[in-house]
Amino acid sequence: MDAKRSSPLPASAPGVADALLGWYDAHRRDLPWRAQPGDTPDPYRVWLSEVMLQQTTVATVRPRFAAWVDRWPDFASLAAARDEDVMAAWAGLGYYARARNLFAAAKVVVADHGGQFPRTEAELRALPGLGAYTAAAVAAIAFGERAVVVDANVERVVARLFAIRDALPGARVAIRAAADTITPDARAGDFAQAMMDLGSAICTPRNPRCLLCPLRTQCAGFAAGDPETMPVKTARKARPHRHGTIFWLERDGHILLVRRPPTGLLGGMRALPTGAWTDSPPGLASPPAVADWRVLDNRVTHGFTHFDIDLALAVARVEAHQTPNHVAEGGEWWPIATLDAAGLPTLFAKAAAAIRRAS
Incomplete structure (x- = not known):
């Protein structure tokens, strides 16, 4: 030019x-x-x-x-x-x-x-x-x-x-x-x-x-x-970095999904259960049920408008006849074979794909 x-x-x-x-x-x-x-x-x-x-x-x-x-x-x-x-x-x-x-x-x-x-x-x-x-x-x-x-x-x-x-x-x-x-x-x-x-x-x-x-x-x-x-x-400011844990609870070919609160980030969407998003890794705090949880080696990262998040992936399985204690209120058991039809937000779809690859 x-x-x-x-x-x-x-x-x-x-x-x-x-x-x-x-x-x-x-x-x-x-x-x-x-x-x-x-x-x-x-x-x-x-x-x-x-x-x-x-x-x-x-x-x-x-x-x-x-x-x-x-x-x-x-x-x-x-x-x-x-x-x-x-x-x-x-x-x-x-x-x-x-x-x-x-x-x-x-x-x-x-x-x-x-x-x-x-x-x-x-x-x-x-x-x-x-x-x-x-x-x-x-x-x-x-x-x-x-x-x-x-x-x-x-x-x-x-x-x-x-x-x-x-x-x-x-x-x-x-x-x-x-x-x-x-x-x-x-x-x-x-x-x-x-x-x-x-x-x-x-x-x-x-x-x-x-x-x-x-x-x-x-x-x-x-x-x-x-x-x-x-x-x-103008130069962008460094975005905050947060941490959390996504929980994959499987039973008889189904996965536990929850509905996020109607307001706020991803409000009203079906999602995998997750504990609080904090400034440091929360570990297995606030699982959706009492179960034998195992944390996978791989993780999922995602960028939102105002912050990035790094999420650990915790998995557990219960038998069909079991009803785990303290299952998340409002949860639903969704067939894993049709999980793509649940309309999960991108973050949770990424997590589900990562977990299924690791299984």
Whole structure:
């Protein structure tokens, strides 16, 4: 990349929007939740995809989205679902509060809005789980409302386009203000999706493909020769490290599962029993039953948003006629042969796989 370039033209709403929409018409991604050109977007599918895609890749979401809409194709069917089925269907997509909010929002849409999604940002923000980004994205993409939609891809494109060199997260105010200046009144949904596609395919975090970018002549970052340095990110703090023990209690081809508390981390999900998560290894504290526990040599590590955890794996077996004392309240005996259907969160699915490999 050349160190010096001629100064770009000032970024302007018509110039950026026209160039970007022309590129989008030729290069738009074909995604299962997107309406085809000329078709009316389905608000339910737009909303569901936006929630699923938060902190999750398109490749991961594609099959999960298809399975979800096959099972619950609209607000009414989702609102009528069982809580445990919704949470199990979400397993592996992370951030389980999003699934609880999806379920709650569907119920509100059916009960208070006649099954029709509200159209404006303000009304959408009133629904459970719809923050500023999701409300703006749904308003723009589903209903064509002018809304400033800024996700991580858009944030990167705008920071480079305007050469915003303040560090995140403080720079987000300036980035949103700059994005507002280039957001058009017409084709607002296409513009939002075009910005996302540009960030995904061209204006990538590393090695941006600037020579293919339709906004190259207006990009201050390209003119300066260092677009890959933006947006500027502050150094991450070291995350806390915690410890725990996962318990695998087997009986007659079944495994003991418990339901985690309805609120908090992994709330409402089926899981293998686990004691407290502490700053040091807790050993065999708080097992779900009195049994002859054996700690395996292998362990499982997992990263959550705010901390990492290292988990020991303890296994025990009781005979079919035995009823172990002090079995965890609310536990259920699940067939090991169909454990994949239990909808275990990723952490517990990893632990189950590790234990079964060691058996």
